[in-house]
Amino acid sequence: MRISFSLLLIFTFCFGFSQTKVSGIVVDENGEPIAFANVIFPNSTEGTITNDNGRFYLESDNSYPSIQVSFIGYQSRDIELNSTVNYDLTIELSEGEQLDEVVVYFGNRSKKNNPAIDILRKIWAKKRINGLRKFKQYEYDKYEKVEFDLNTIDSALIKSRVFKGLEFVFADLDTSRITGKTYLPIFLNEVFSKVYGNNVLQKEREDVLGNKNSGFSNNQAITAFVQDLYSDYDVYANYLKFFDKSFTSPLSRTGIDVYNYVLSDSAYIDNKWCYHIIYYPRRKNELTFKGDFWVNDTTYALKKINLQVTKSANINWVKEIYIEQDFEVVNDSVFLLKRDYMLSDFALNKKESSKGIYGKRTTVYDNYEFNQPKTDEFYKTASDPFDPRVFQRDSVFWSNNRLESLNKDESGIYTLLDTLKTVPKFKTYYNLVSILSSGYVEIDKWNIDIGNIYGTFGFNDAEGVRLRGGARTYFGQNDPWRLEGYMAYGFMDKKVKHGFSAKFLLDKKSRLIISGGNRRDIEQLGLSLTATNDVLGRSVASSSVLTVGNNDRLTNINLSTLNLEAEPFKNFRLRFGGSFRTLSSALPEAFNLDYVDPESPSGISSEVKQFDLTTTLIYTPGKRTIGYGVERRDVNDEYATLLFNYTRGLEGFLESDFSYAKYQFSYTQPWQIGGFGRLLSTVEMGKTTEAVPLSLLNVIPGNQTLFTLYNTFPNLDFYEFVTDTYISLHLEQNFNGRIFSRIPIIRDWNLREVVGLRGAWGQLSDENIALNSPTNIPLTAPTDKIYWEYSFGISNIFKILRVDFNFRGNYLENPEARPFSVTGTFGFNF
The missing domain is CATH 2.40.160.50 (membrane protein fhac: a member of the omp85/tpsb transporter family)
Structure with missing residues (x-):
């Protein structure tokens, strides 16, 4: 994994249809950044939290005339947006919380008399009976796509000697909805599979039915890195493992020792009344997240959650880690994972201007079925994920089984990489990286x-x-x-x-x-x-x-x-x-x-x-x-x-x-x-x-x-x-x-x-x-x-x-x- 990652670092140097975009920094009256301030689009469930340096980026497919900015101990502010794209705003908050603001925080940073922590304790009590654990048997379709992109692309990079003769690759660039940075897709891998599980036998089987790869399909080091990088995780677990590190989950029983929790709001989401809780770390340099989640008021099952690793976290070569999960309401008491998205920003340092590589994984789950027994022998005879037929599925197969359509940038990766492989300069770069890796x-x-x-x-x-x-x-x-x-x-x-x-x-x-x-x-x-x-x-x-x-x-x-x-x-x-x-x-x-x-x-x-x-x-x-x-x-x-x-x-x-x-x-x-x-x-x-x-x-x-x-x-x-x-x-x-x-x-x-x-x-x-x-x-x-x-x-x-x-x-x-x-x-x- 070390060699594979160094390959990505070396490649860093070799290589939007949203309606509302806004970015900036939130500061206090002395000009000092305010970390973990809440930034939302009014009357919506769309929002974000400022990072350690007080900076934020927020994007939506809908049009909004303003944003709301708030933090404990400060007066909340409504900021009008003059256009659909508003970058580099500086928003100053004054001390002294007002009680008549639209966004009112309940509770405080302490563990006592905090309604957010009372809700958290109910989540702990219910988590063992939520989701797939409620059924003896389960099965579902699973679609996963993993993508790597060059990011922070500017005119200086495009005109540099490194990309001389390769300018055509920058013809279509897009902006990340998480960070607001311009990026260029360079790698895409798609996998469609059918998953079967039995909670009684404690067994699970995954049949890979299709696998499609662009970019470095024959480079085993890259493929292994992707597999290890994006292993499965459960946000209900006490610790989430990424990059050989154990991060404390905000839903962990030990979370109250490392996080501050605030009950921010409540609203209907898909006809379910949910509480909105914001969390952020108590100390710097620890392996923790900042973000928010919505939880149902009766089942105490998650409806959606966002997790973002703080910049001060003790982790190398990774500037950002952002995770969001959405859960589907199957009936009044069953909430199942519908979509899981993870973005990692790899870079040599954590400066805002540093260039790097995005690693993005999107997993979509659908067509859940329950309580259809299978024999014990069924779980012992999983299909061969390396069957050559799995890698030769036609466009009809992918049209029928993509649970989430490719956007224009993702669709263009296959054509772009086919073209790049014919360019001698690109082949030289690829060979150099391959030598250093293997x-x-x-x-x-x-x-x-x-x-x-x-x-x-x-x-x-x-x-x-x-x-x-x-x-x-x-x-x-x-x-x-x-x-x-x-x-x-x-x-x-x-x-x-x-x-x-x-x-x-x-x-x-x-x-x-x-x-x-x-x-x-x-x-x-x-x-x-x-x-x-x-x-x-x-x-x-x-x-x-x-x-x-x-x-x-x-x-x-x-x-x-x-x-x-x-x-x-x-x-x-x-x-x-x-x-x-x-x-x-x-x-x-x-x-x-x-x-x-x-x-x-x-x-x-x-x-x-x-x-x-x-x-x-x-x-x-x-x-x-x-x-x-x-x-x-x-x-x-x-x-x-x-x-x-x-x-x-x-x-x-x-x-x-x-x-x-x-x-x-x-x-x-x-x-x-x-x-x-x-x-x-x-x-x-x-x-x-x-x-x-x-x-x-x-x-x-x-x-x-x-x-x-x-x-x-x-x-x-x-x-x-x-x-x-x-x-x-x-x-x-x-x-x-x-x-x-x-x-x-x-x-x-x-x-x-x-x-x-x-x-x-x-x-x-x-x-x-x-x-x-x-x-x-x-x-x-x-x-x-x-x-x-x-x-x-x-x-x-x-x-x-x-x-x-x-x-x-x-x-x-x-x-x-x-x-x-x-x-x-x-x-x-x-």
Whole structure:
């Protein structure tokens, strides 16, 4: 998701029929902006609230002669509109609320004697029986369109060198009804589906019947970003997750701690009497919204709600988030979601004039039907959303199934993008963005990608400066097979290294994949307790330019693998395979892998030849992916991962040296802790039976690089602890700025707090110590007491940097033990 978002940021620099429009700023008598002031068209339910800087934009398809502006503690004002378009108004409010104004606020900011909060409590009591939850079974049609637009387009941008020769794309521009900015559509995706649900069985099935895409239809990174960006949410939930952040819902039970609520008005909407409540945050920098909602006076079900993220919210690269939902009255007691609209304004900063990209999603629901039972088997056999027929629906299908018609700008996207793809300059821009996003240079005529460019340069003590180049086959994002390889050269050891892999999808339904490859390279083993036999992977520790202490415990590896993998159930993968490895030290004088070998003339061997059979079970409940080829892309990161790995070493087969069994288990789970941020936890445990050499044992993963690497111990050297039985725990809590947001001055920096705690226990048998006695490194395990570390980190420094201060809890008596370290990482994060 980070790479996909950086792609959109780069594209930012490369690339109205309403009857009443009005914008401006609301200030007090001293000229200071008034945030969260109420701006409405009189005698209507159409309105908005000023942002943190007192600015607003309001638009309607109807004609209105004036607007009404009000805020608690100030006299309300009626402002006449001289024309249908009135921009850049400055509206001054005087202190001293008048009681005879048309708009009268009831209640106050406190929790006591506030009728708005009394209504809110009734919403909490009723929310479990509202909507679809009232029925045993339900089904409905769902139409969704996602659009991206370049925004804040002015004459300077149109005339810039970047768009020279592309001026025709600006022929038809429109203005956003939310922000009032000029925009140009560049991407559109439409999906029509049928949804079936059973509240008794707690199951739901969605059959995608049509999918139409313009723009970057073959770019999997963009598609994955869209899928992750616009995941479903429920405004009745306590927290709403956007961009990996948990925002407190205004309907949350904890909302009264972070919002002010005001009962503003009441009126009939679709023949239902509804209360109008305005809400806005109590403090800056928190992940909250401002807006308003209308709620029915008897069922206490929502009729409509607007949510807008405040500009002070601690979120990067997003200037605006605006959400509106409308609910349909089915009968006197049933209110169902009819339309859901979300707009995000992506930009490098939050200045009003900054250019960016709109991301807009509109979802329309219709043709609800209830209490039509389906069998349990029905919910297990959902249709294939990647059926090619789904992507080939004709215009008649879309005319019949669009639950909301495309406007003129949306209709023109398909034609515009078809034209742009023939323009060489646009293709150059697209290729540049694609390279930076994927790391690969596309050679279309050969169906080959060159890369990954981000792994070209490296350095370590064994190879010195290292250069690497690679390539892969790529016909499209859903290729049924893929070949990939690389070659590398070390200028110190003057040796050529290589890696090659092949994958073939034998059966799409069961995800039956056969894969294999060979790798001959230098690697830092022991960086992960539950390591995989990846013939193309390479750890950061093997290529890191800057390290702490001597980074000389590197291993020559010659690895060949053959695997068969299947997914018999959704998100449950089963892999069986074999591997043959030859392992030896890359720097024997500084670090050897010697072990006792009675059959060797010297009684000692320094190289291991090993054939293993491996069975791996991986379960990832809640994981979502896109694509149906041999390689798919994840589109979310909030799922758990459970892994069980059984390895059996076969002595004598292909001259394999050892017979042993290894059992490994790991469980990784991210937790959204409401308004306290995100906790990431990992538990790992394992055991190796029989005596094996050091290269086959389990090393507690140290980290001598200057990079923050999750699931490692930054104050441990490589191979400082070696085990045959182990258990480890890693906890990392990101508070997303909740603490810093309450500290004056610091809260304006939008920093975020990260706290880590990790520990490991293990033991090493006497047999293993005796077998590996010739090695020149100490063989110790954290047996007497659990080894532990803790860390405090500050992230979001300059929006891209994170720095961690790591402390060692014990075993300080170990030779050259590092009691303290500083590590860091950088990247684009929301």
